Amino acid sequence: MQVIHNYHNFPENISTVVTIGTFDGVHIGHRKILDQLISESKKKGLKSVLLTFFPHPRMVIQADNSIKLINTIEERIEILSETDLDYLVIHPFDKDFSNLSAFDFVRDVLVNQLNVKELVVGYDHRFGKNREGDFEQLKEYSHTFDFNIKEIKAQDINNTAVSSTKIRTALQAGDIKTANEFLTTPFFIKGTVVKGQQLGNTIGFPTANIEISQVYKLTPKNGAYIVRATHQENKYFGMLNIGNRPTVNGKNQTIEAHLFDFNNDIYGDEIKIEFLHFLREEQNFHSVEGLKEQLEKDQNDSLNFIQTITPNTAS
Ligand SMILES: Cc1cc2nc3c(=O)[nH]c(=O)nc-3n(C[C@H](O)[C@H](O)[C@H](O)COP(=O)(O)O)c2cc1C
Ligand SMILES: Nc1ncnc2c1ncn2[C@@H]1O[C@H](COP(=O)(O)OP(=O)(O)O)[C@@H](O)[C@H]1O
Known part of the structure; x- marks a missing residue:
């Protein structure tokens, strides 16, 4: 696994299958998504990419210093490096980035920088400024920019009954x-x-x-x-x-x-x-x-x- 700090440093001419998220804890649910991502990448001859943000959006947007995470960024890198993931892209989540519209995020980051051919995301994924982009919009953009979307079904997410929040609550x-x-x-x-x-x-x-x-x-x-x-x-x-x-x-x-x-x-x-x-x-x-x-x-x-x-x- 290659770690790339800042998506601007992602190499050119590499076609990818991408998923997005904090993946705090890298729990059973995250591992299911990673398995799908990696098997898609192998099937389609693409490179697998996890796009994650650090510092955590809540540390930046709400200047929330009370936020506690299951893993430090170094620990997350260590755990993910034991999977078959090709690239971990860690983007510093700053004010400028948080102001990108949903459309700009898809065009500038996913398409132009990461060369996305397939996106693996949950039905409830929201993105872009103020979390304005939803799954329907993503579908529309996928036609505009010609990439596939692989939806992680609600039942797949809910069935595991696991979330980073539940794990934090259990530990506390x-x-x-x-x-x-x-x-x-x-x-x-x-x-x-x-x-x-x-x-x-x-x-x-x-x-x-x-x-x-x-x-x-x-x-x-x-x-x-x-x-x-x-x-x-x-x-x-x-x-x-x-x-x-x-x-x-x-x-x-x-x-x-x-x-x-x-x-x-x-x-x-x-x-x-x-x-x-x-x-x-x-x-x-x-x-x-x-x-x-x-x-x-x-x-x-x-x-x-x-x-x-x-x-x-x-x-
Ligand atoms: C397994 C374990 C349980 C402990 N439980 C308590 C406890 O219930 N109450 C307490 O006051 N200190 C507890 N201690 C802490 C001890 O007070 C501490 O190890 C001791 O003060 C030595 O401190 P020092 O390493 O700063 O010298 C515990 C330590 C260990 C390793
Ligand atoms: N079995 C052990 N478990 C933990 N620390 C040990 C053990 N044996 C020796 N040490 C050493 O002793 C130190 C702890 O001694 P302790 O008297 O509790 O002092 P302190 O208050 O500085 O922790 C540890 O930091 C470690 O360097």
Whole structure:
């Protein structure tokens, strides 16, 4: 897969089948669309293109800084690069772009820049300034500019009963099971290991404090989770807490992972954390001793859960 930043940089003389969307999470529904796109491209001898926008339209049009996404743009690139997609075109969604009329968008972007021969879109797709363009208009333009439209039927979209919004809601409720079912692979975060209060070691549970640099990355609900970490290509199971650590008078939210069978200094390193299971709510213990007892219980619960995972997943 080739990543092209800004559709103006798309190579000339390549005929394409295009789909458009944010594809946050790259969930089951998105994968169905991608499968259609890729199989059409192979059948017709075209290149497959996903046109996506970043920053997200809502970050730009409504200057909405509270928006939280399942994947950062870097993560989305990583997930999509594992598919057979030929081109991922990431266009910076700015005010100028948002002012393009539906007609100009089709002519200037899809036809003149991406050389579209076939467009794969949902029946409810809207595009152009103020989302003025609808499916009927697209059909009209497809005659004007001579490309095919492959409609993703309402039932195909509705039957999957999955949406990025539903996954975000599940994660914000700590419902990892539902989120992971929709996502097909576990929800994950990536960050840098930073210094904390240096208390973890003193209670026998050192925790890697993870700092995420993208403010728009969604973090699941506060609480304790069973996780799998990847550090320098090695995988470790562990348990993680998201929260304010009331027991030790924590003021800000932290994300901290204690890895099992691990004893290395990894300050400053990148770490990836996959969420496997929600263990419990964060609690305010009367003493650090109480917290320690709970962590021992969490560790037992985690190890029992990990045993139930198939050898395939545990590898
Ligand atoms: C699995 C797990 C669950 C935790 N649960 C809680 C909790 O319920 N309440 C709490 O105050 N702190 C909880 N903690 C956070 C600990 O307070 C934290 O790891 C400890 O304060 C060490 O912090 P430090 O890494 O900044 O030194 C949890 C940590 C882990 C790894
Ligand atoms: N099993 C482990 N899980 C997580 N971190 C570990 C582990 N063993 C050693 N470490 C190291 O110890 C650090 C955490 O120690 P801790 O006392 O909790 O300090 P801090 O408050 O700075 O996080 C981690 O950042 C990592 O470098």
